[in-house]
Structure formats: structure tokens, C-alpha cells
Amino acid sequence: MSEWTPEKLTARVFEILRDELLEVGGDFSPQSNLVDAGLDSLAVTQLMLSIEESTGVWVDESLLTPENLECAETLAACVHEQLQQG
């Protein structure tokens, strides 16, 4: 069983975005819209790399739909589903 719960993943995704990839203010939260916050193709691929380093799973880019990239929470849920599938 993976040690990554949806909550832990959300926290990790949020942390990477806030601290490493985006220049965001104090109002940025796990529910903030990622594209509005400046997420682009490069940033999202760098995010996938960081997630792979943390979890060992590479998230297929075909899963990066507008719905999954809505916010850190939805993205973490997508990654968690992928983790569950092994």
C-alpha cells in the first residue's frame, strides 16, 4: 500500500507549486486555479518530474486535462489514482 494519501499528495503538489515553480502570493491555496496562477507546459512538466522524484510514478501527460489541472487538489487526486493503479 502506498504511503501517499490524497492529503499528503495535495500538500506535496501545493508545496512544489508554491515554493519552486510559481510566483504566487499569500492567497494561493490548494483550491486555487493553476492555469490562472501561471501554470504552463514547462511548469507542469517540471511538476511531474518532482512528483516522480517523490513518488516514483510518472504521470502520463494524457491525464493532464483541464479538469485535473483545475487546482492542486484535483491534480493530487489524479496522481493518487495513478499511484493506486501501480
Place this chain on the structure above:
Amino acid sequence: MSSSSRAELPLTGADCFLRAFDDEVRRRCGASHASQLVLRLGVGFDAGRLAALMERVAAAHPILYAPIRRRGFRPPAYRMDRARPEAAPRVRVHPLQQGRALPELFFERMNERFRATRGELMAVDVVPREEGRTDMALTWLHMLFDGAGSEAFVEWLDSVDRGERSVTELPPDDLEAAAPGMPEGLGARERGRRATAWQRWMATMADPAPRSLGGPLRTVPQALRYDLTTFDPAETEAIVARAKQSAGFLTPMLFYLATAIRAHDAVFRARGLAPGAYVVPLPVNLRPKGSEHALFRTRVSLLWFRVLPEIVGDFEALVAELKAQRVAAIKAKQIENGAIAMDYARYAPMRVYAHMARRAARGELCSFFFAFTGEFAGGIDHFLGAPIENAFHAPPVPVSPGSSAAMSLRGGRLNVTHVQQAGLLSREERQLFQETLRADLLGIA
């Protein structure tokens, strides 16, 4: 501290990379590596208002006409302390032109020789059209702005005109910071290792060597022109949906790149030529994500793609290959490595740098230039009170490779600007290029 309050401003690595191109074009082709954007404006534009605004802007920001010079072994810099007001960009208003064809003088301006050492960095041309319309071209030495920076400049000009900003208020320059997303604090050895890794990666692109339509660099006058194709809103909607479906929500540029590769391939095939491999650099915007950014700095790296002609026939296989190469290159940290390698251009003599870039592929640099810049100046629908009817980029390309495809969206319409050295393509080849591109963009079998 903003650029306007400094005595000098050093160029970034990407600036110097572009400066090496400029040097090559100046020496070999008698012109400059100058980029252009065009605004096609509706009724209500006042050229006098723009001229007055540009005077205020130039007075506040001498970087717009600061000589670019190297001092000793230090990186070249904009010398604001040496800026001469007579070199400041002035608004040139030309006679009224009939019809809707793009003004010839816009092409001529791209082939002009801007003397950077004298601070000749930018030109503004205004052409009145029938029914009160206006075409405006901003042409600048490419090292002054990248594509994103030039759009930000247009938006900033409009915000100053509307009184939303003071003319002295610029986004922060962030001069000393590492490029966004780049590793900080690397030692000299590690930087050398990363730059070498990028150079080795580039060398793999040259086996087999790419072949451009322009051929290896030669001494010939630069004579760039461009064809503009604008797709209507219904076509654009279909193209954008197809791009997302084919290449992904965040990477539609790979779909557009695939269409450009196939359009060039059609010309090669029609000529009965073997291109070796298609090698194309894709500019990557390294500006901070989600914040305002400095205007007068290019912040880009390059991702290189290489595909063999055999794969080009199958569109979806080509897109899949480009996607796989993009992820592999990002995983190998080639974007960061490229930015580090470009930093060396700040210290290397320009000719040495340009020579190194072309040496691996026997005088060729790549197959063609390509850029997809997304929505053009999406923050404004008017410029100085006049509605923006259309807007697009015309990026420069040296005589070799001689061909550049730039794509962007404006007001729900896709613009494709095909910049090419005059005479590079015959009339039939230009038509073939356009038809192939159109068929692939729209998915017409």
C-alpha cells in the same frame, strides 16, 4: 532597481545568443536580426498621441536607445549613460495605403541595419489605411525583447496611455536573480558540465546533418518577406480543439510544430531533396510563472527536436514522437542546461559563438525556425483607443535556414506568419507550403 535608473544594464545569456545572430547577419548579410510585431487597428487611432507617448517613454527609459557595448572582458551591456536622444525611437507616419495587403515598408524595415553600438534598437511605423484603419509595426533588435516581452511592452504602453500606470513604472528587472526555474548557486565546474551536456546533445542533432531550404550560411543580402495566413473563428476553433486533442491541453505547440515540419517536408519532397533530418529549435519561455516580469530582457532557452523524414508521413506518429522527445529533454534537464550554455555567450566573442553553433552541422544551424506564442496580448482589446482587429509576430530568420513559421492567436483567430528569404520558395512552392499547412491544421485528408 529599474533599468531606467541604471548607468548600464548587462545583457542576459539569451540576449547575447541573439546578439551573436545579429552579428552574423550584420557581417554576412548587411542587415540586422530584427523582430517585428504588427497591430492592425480599427477606427480611432491617433498617430500624434502615439508619438507623444513614445517621447515620454523614451525620456523615461533610455534603454530603448542605449548603445550596446562590451567593456573589457565584462558581458556586453546597454549603456544608458551613453544614450543619445537622437537615436530614440520615433514614430514614422507614412502615406495612406489602399487595399488590405501588408505594407512593403514593413518588410523593408525588417531588413534594415540597426546599429546597436549607436543605440538604434527600435523603429515604429504607422501606415494609415482606408476607412480610418491603421497598420502599426514595431520593429526591434531581437535582443531587446523576446516575443512575450514585446507583447508586454505593447500592453504596458496602452496602460500608460490610459493613465493606469506612470510612465516610470516598470515591472521589476530582477537583474541579479537566476533565470526562473533555473538551479541557483552552481559552481563553475557544474556549470561547465551542464553546458557541455547541452553542447553534446546539440551535436547529436547533427547526425545526420539537417538541411535547410536556405542551405548553409552564405554571404548574400538579407531580404526577408512574410506571408500572413489568418484563419477565421470557426476554423480556428476547430484547429485549437484538434491541437489539444492531438498534442495535449498544455502542449498544443507540438501539434503546430508538426504542421510546420510537414509543410517544409512537402517542399523538400516536391524538389526531390532528402533533408537528412528535420532539426528544429523551440523557444521556451523562462519568465516567472504568474507574475509580472521585466520587459527589456529575453528570458528563453531552447528545446531541440530532431525527426527523421520517414516518420513525417504519419501525422499522429510525428506528434507522439515530438511529445516523447520533449519529455525526455526536460527530464534530462536540457532546458536548464541550455540556459547555462547560453550564459557563456555573455563572455565568448560573438563570432566564436556563432561559429560553434554552426560547426557541427557543416554550416547549417537547423531546418527552420518555429514559434507558437499562444494568445497575442490577451490583456488588451484596444490600443490607444483603437480596436485591435488583428495582431501577429514576424520573427526574424537568418538567410540560413531562411524560413521561419510563427503562429499565434488573436481575437479567436489563428495567425500563421511564414517569414522567408525572398526567392527561397517559388510561387508554386509557397502555395504548396500553405496548402499543406492548412490541410494539417484543419485535419483535411
